[in-house]
């Protein structure tokens with residue numbers, strides 16, 4: 112639980128940019144890691160986010176408190192479906208498994224790494240949200256993460272002073288049932304030592320921080336939860352930055368591009384049936400992770416692929432099955448079944464093999480669905496490559 116001491120200063124009002132509509136491509140951020148259109152630069156993405164931080168898009172009905180200045184002027188905006196943004200301070204959270212000289216240091220963070228270890232504030236960039244609904248109401252008049260499909264290690268972009276980093280939801284601001292701190296769950300504007308140092312903000316837990324100008328853009332939904340350990344969560348979060356920038360849409364005046372045929376399409380750009388997760392806890396995957404479906408008949412992963420022209424193509428799935436039994440699955444293209452692949456076992460979950468099938472594709476985007484026919488679910492699926 113975050114224990115940052117509070118300090119007071121004059122709050123700077125966040126300047127908002129011109130109205131540029133965000134062109135997020137999917138209806139729900141839960142499925143937004145898609146094959147993106149033209150890349151947005153960090154400056155374009157921030158301008159587009161700020162342009163959507165308008166009263167019409169405000170989520171909270173009561174203002175949040177800037178953790179550093181204590182000004183009650185921080186609001187949270189839904190800047191695109193499933194994407195939430197606020198601008199506030201950065202107070203420095205040094206809690207968790209890294210030692211820190213701060214007398215307020217606590218050994219625990221609200222969330223843990225994928226091995227169950229307390230997060231390491233000096234190694235993992237993480238941001239802090241309120242622990243509960245301060246008002247004890249549903250829906251919460253403040254922004255309460257549990258009402259917005261946001262979980263521990265939820266990915267966010269953090270912008271400050273021309274820089275952008277990837278960050279995860281790591282700790283919460285003191286709940287309102289705690290009497291030992293003058294902090295409370297209405298506060299926004301705190302992040303870890305590592306987040307500060309990556310953004311060029313003084314990172315001492317006692318003297319560091321900045322009073323304003325840090326914009327946090329949270330991507331909700333299970334496919335934006337970052338997995339990994341204290342040793343690689345930072346790298347895993349940074350690996351998602353461009354994908355997140357791109358998913359905010361096409362930049363002003365930049366036309367969408369069509370990925371070429373013959374490309375590899377990462378499973379993590381797709382969507383999973385309930386119970387599945389995009390993971391990164393086994394070695395050797397490409398992109399930012401792989402699909403791990405639920406262990407059930409009918410569990411599936413959808414992967415969008417793009418073909419320049421219609422015609423028969425070979426789909427080569429890169430997969431891993433570290434069990435002692437094959438994981439057969441039917442392969443469908445745009446909801447039409449095209450056959451079954453066996454997905455034989457591999458030496459372990461860190462070893463990847465290829466299984467291929469020929470299918471007809473249409474020009475443009477096709478959805479490839481891999482559906483388990485056995486109780487084990489799908490093999491772990493890393494990517495699919497199209498070739499003629």
Ligand code: GCU
Pocket residue numbers: 390393403404405406434460487488489490491
């Ligand atoms: C393990 C493994 C997962 C895999 C799962 C399964 O939990 O770590 O990556 O998906 O087994 O059996 O499907």
Ligand code: CA
Pocket residue numbers: 403404405406487488489490491
């Ligand atoms: Ca699985």
